[in-house]
Amino acid sequence: MDTLTNDVQGLIDLYEATYMRMPGEVTLDDALIFTKARLNDIAKDLQRANNIDTINQIQQALKQPIRKRLPRLEALRYIPFYQEQASHNKSLLKLSKLGFDLLQLLHKKELSQLSKWWKVYDVAKNVPYARNRLVECYFWAQGVYFEPKYSRSRIFLAKVLAVITILDDTYDAYGTYEELLILTDAIQRWSITCLDVLPDYMKLIYPMVLDVFTEMEQILATEGKAYHINYVKEAMKEYMRSYMKEAEWRNEGYTPTTEEHMSISLISCAYKFLLIASLAGMGDIITDESFKWASTYPPLVKASCKLCRFQDDIVSHKEEQEREHVASGIECYVKEFDVTKEHVYDLFKEKVEDAWKEMNRESLMCKDVPMPIIMRTINLARVIEVLYKYSDNFTHVGEEVQNHIKSLMLHPMST
Template sequence: MASASATSASQPIAYFHPTHWGDQFLQFTPLDNVTQLEKEQEVEHLKEQVRKELLARVATVDKPLELLDFIDAIERLGLAYYLEKEIEEALVQVYENYHDQCDKDDLYHVAARFRILRQHGYHVCSDVFKKFKNEKGSFKDCILNDVPGLLSLYEACYVRIHEDEILDEAIVFTTTHLKLMVEKLSSPLAEQVTHALDQPLHYGFVRLESKHYIGFYEQYASHNKTLVKLAKLDFNLLQLLHKQEFQDISSWWNDFYPKVPFVRDRLVEAYFWVLGCYYEREYSSARKTFIKIFMIVQVFDDVFDAYGTYDILKLLVEAVQRWDYSYIAKLPEYFDCCYQKLLETVDEVENELAKEGRSQGVECYKERMNRVCEAWLEEAKWCGQRYTPGFDEYVEVAKISIAQILGFVSSMLGMGPVATNEGIAWVCQEPMPTLVDASHVIFRLKNDLGSTEFEQNSRTHVVSCIQCYMKGHVDVDEEQVNQIIEKKVDDAWKDFNQALLRPYVIPKPLNDRILHLTRAIMVFYKDRTDGYTIVNKIIQDKVASVLVHPIPI
């Protein structure tokens, strides 16, 4: 029996809508063993065909554009994880010929080459786009006749860094003209442009974007039939695996959730978030670890944000700092089971990793959890005092309270030997490395842009970056502040993109987790919405696309 009651008249209880999904994901029937084996064997056969085609294009040095197009198709169809080594070796050749090829190529291929190399960490120069400008310094009118080229340039703009001023101009130019011409385009280019304007490739989930691209790509007469067949088969097989994983984790959540009924019931959306981080078969175990810790952090976030009083939260922070099972009895109802679940889950992961000599990452996680809890408590104090800090003071605390670091570390814990103790320690260091810090800033600002209206109107809530900015700038209205915050998000993305470039400080698979979890922010919080707390139709459709609907073959 808990030692005290959590109920208080002053408790800021929030209302979160129930899950939209019911038990539909529990009604899953896997393939029979014979069919499963046949499909897996077909995937292996097609993979080998694609590998041979890629190597043949690498060997054909006089046709560099064919190689570039093939690599781009492999990646956009979601198949790059099968051919990482071969693609990396091929891109060395692409990089070595970068300037020579860009001097002679059309806009489509110049932009595609730039984007692909930047996405692989190469610090290639954006001056290659100067040839598409006229003597007055404006982009040439003739490129308006090249819609695929405009679209390629538009996508390339999203990997820009601070020095890429020409791409700051290009994103305005391409966005404006693509919007003007989209209704005059024919299929499938019209649908492709419409989708890109809504969801730039660099800001999207690989899993979700690959499904969209399969639909576009196969409509072009030049498509590679082997790639399409492999992409569809691979997507559907992985979807079955994901459904099985979700069914397994559902029983865990269904046991835990009734003990904390005041929190958001968002297991489906959380698992979709996790799939955005990694969807590959090799990371199945990592996903199972990540989703449990993800949900526990969400529960803690709701406890601090929408349920606990300051005095109880202070006791909970002390318990987390001590990491001691004896504290369970000292906590009130509901809080005790949250704390117990945290300890049990993280300690279980630590015991497994200790067998591999990799438990130091869990210690890093515990330290970061302490730090996040302290930030949550500071915000609870601000809320209770009705205090509005200055913008900089707010961001220093709020970028910690967004808890992105906990997502980074928990996503890495189950990845195996590539998630080295040194790599995780680097991610967790203070002050934050630029890559980590920029992601936290993006998350905090996008979250505030999307959630401020709901949070401020539904209950007593800590101020957001919008109120904090307006405090120091009384001459601007809320819409102007929103635009200023969006500009800060763009600038943080430039910092982030710069930090993704080589040389890599940590293993690339760890870099990739940070990238994909930063992309998740752009999926869930786009257009000033909070699609996780208030699950809108757009997010529901994205979830269904990945988890419910297979691709017809």
């Protein structure tokens, strides 16, 4: 209908709605193809008319639909957009800016607290081979939950992310196979008595892991929920075993089948573990059943892991293969099915979109799972869309991510 093909807002609304589609919804698949093409054409026409505002609205939507945006970043975009609308409510606008700034003050306080904790370990000096990414880890945790009531969980998750970044670099690029065997065994035993058998450079890392968990366990003990940390510990142990398996493959020069690789790499991507860790300290809404549900690796969690794994493989494949590294999912697929890397890149991009569809479906199917838990899973996926959409912006922090962090942490909105 000609009247609809020129309705910019209507096309954007339909385009956004298609990202809520589930597997098998072919009509919405077609609608996405149509709206993308039509909005691109309209944007080109508007460039000739110099209609900057509408062009920006279209480009922002095409770059990242609302479903995939982090709520806190979306607030940064939407509040100024709302302000430009002639119909905006001045009181509501003022309140939204003040609300943003008040929460920003809390986030600053949390980051300051984390910085003091991090300085004690002096990672840059004592673990020079590891990525020093505390601020980015906090940004990651902030993406999972920004709300004030999740402050202690956010701090814990940021610490967990910082610690596993060091462990990732230890397993991936520094430790020898024999050293990693010792570290893996120590983590499985989870006891400070293991410290004596560890190589010297691991004697800082291992207590750091134990201390982060002990601190949260003590906090939860005041509510009679210290045992919740046991679920997180078990997930951590599973996560480390997956790292060790990949180290074994690398040590043997073995390229696994795609199925073998996926059975391990969906765990080594860390997203099952991070979801379980994110539940700690969220309050009364989190029960034993919540941890048991996440620990059984339900379809919603698996879909989030798939999205993380495929997106990470796409952007990090080239760099990883330039050094000694376990075969990535792309290498495994190329070898097993005798196709080009470019073909696998396209296939994995499709699998990322399929994972979003699965998450949409499962978020509706999980009737007995509280929505705050479901949103943790979705927000974890959203962080991947921000940090790994076009390149590995966590390892190589680009200008866009730096600007996100500055806008969220440094610049008040009401001034």
